[in-house]
Amino acid sequence: MNNETPTKRVLRESRELIRAQKYAEACEQLQKLLKDDPKEEEALELLGMASFFQKKFEPARACFEQLTQLNPAHTKAWVNLGAILNRMGEHKKATDVLRRALQRDRKCAEAYYNMGIAHRALQMNTMAISAYKEAIKLVPKMLDAHINLGNIYMEMKNVGLALRCFQTALTHEPGSAKAQRCLETAQSTQKTLRKEASPFGRLVNVADLDRQQNITNSRMLNSAKRQAERETVQTNTKILRTSAREMIEMLEATIPQQLHRLKIAILHAAEHHDETQLLHTIGSNIQELNRHQAIIKSETDQMREFMNAS
Numbered sequence: 001m002n003n004e005t006p007t008k009r010v011l012r013e014s015r016e017l018i019r020a021q022k023y024a025e026a027c028e029q030l031q032k033l034l035k036d037d038p039k040e041e042e043a044l045e046l047l048g049m050a051s052f053f054q055k056k057f058e059p060a061r062a063c064f065e066q067l068t069q070l071n072p073a074h075t076k077a078w079v080n081l082g083a084i085l086n087r088m089g090e091h092k093k094a095t096d097v098l099r100r101a102l103q104r105d106r107k108c109a110e111a112y113y114n115m116g117i118a119h120r121a122l123q124m125n126t127m128a129i130s131a132y133k134e135a136i137k138l139v140p141k142m143l144d145a146h147i148n149l150g151n152i153y154m155e156m157k158n159v160g161l162a163l164r165c166f167q168t169a170l171t172h173e174p175g176s177a178k179a180q181r182c183l184e185t186a187q188s189t190q191k192t193l194r195k196e197a198s199p200f201g202r203l204v205n206v207a208d209l210d211r212q213q214n215i216t217n218s219r220m221l222n223s224a225k226r227q228a229e230r231e232t233v234q235t236n237t238k239i240l241r242t243s244a245r246e247m248i249e250m251l252e253a254t255i256p257q258q259l260h261r262l263k264i265a266i267l268h269a270a271e272h273h274d275e276t277q278l279l280h281t282i283g284s285n286i287q288e289l290n291r292h293q294a295i296i297k298s299e300t301d302q303m304r305e306f307m308n309a310s
Helices: 006-019 023-036 041-053 057-070 075-087 091-104 109-121 125-138 143-155 159-172 177-197 206-218 223-267 276-309
Strands: none
Touching (some): 023 041, 041 057, 041 075, 057 075, 075 109, 109 125, 109 143, 143 159, 143 177
């Protein structure tokens, strides 16, 4: 015996119509249902989705705005509203809406993904990177998050990290034509950059060559001076290597992790977590980076002065 109510039947049929891409017919059924019951949440959600798939963004927006008003705890409604605002080019509003979603569910990968889109459109690449990384952490197989993250790295001229993103995307979905195109573009860019950086790929300025030759010919060292120079270079190189290694570790791991934590804290600012210690730590690390930079400059200048005096 079928105990399906008329409302349940309309909702089921509407879902089937949406799956069949018969969006207009689904909208017609759902609008009739909502006329009788304006507070039917599932009907609002389905109508918003059907409108979105038809690229009717204003009606879709109205549906999800109404749904969030009826049920402020409806995380998916906030996420979908954020996605629609992104498509409409209202990226600042999208970030506000998506924060509401993350306040209700910190583990919503789709919210982070759409936040990444909004931040990238607002040219806030660091925050976009953090958002995409968080989405990937929650759903490692999210193909578009890997691709979008790689595209940001390409814009930032960090081809190495971009390649890693596209390669990871292809490990999750080897048949993705989009990921393959992005990978090929990145590989081509990398080859071009290597060619431009190669000393064999360009002509040498004759005046510079003469000057370098004169400098080379003027440095006549006896054994004592050569030994002293060697020892100085070895000592300074050890100091340089240590400082450089520590800077690289901080720039590649420590600082990005702390900025990511700060970004999460900003997203959840309404929860009033005290991040004073985190800000203090970031400030201390920046001072440490400045110290290493000063050491590197000092040691480099010292070697240059020593060699010029020899």
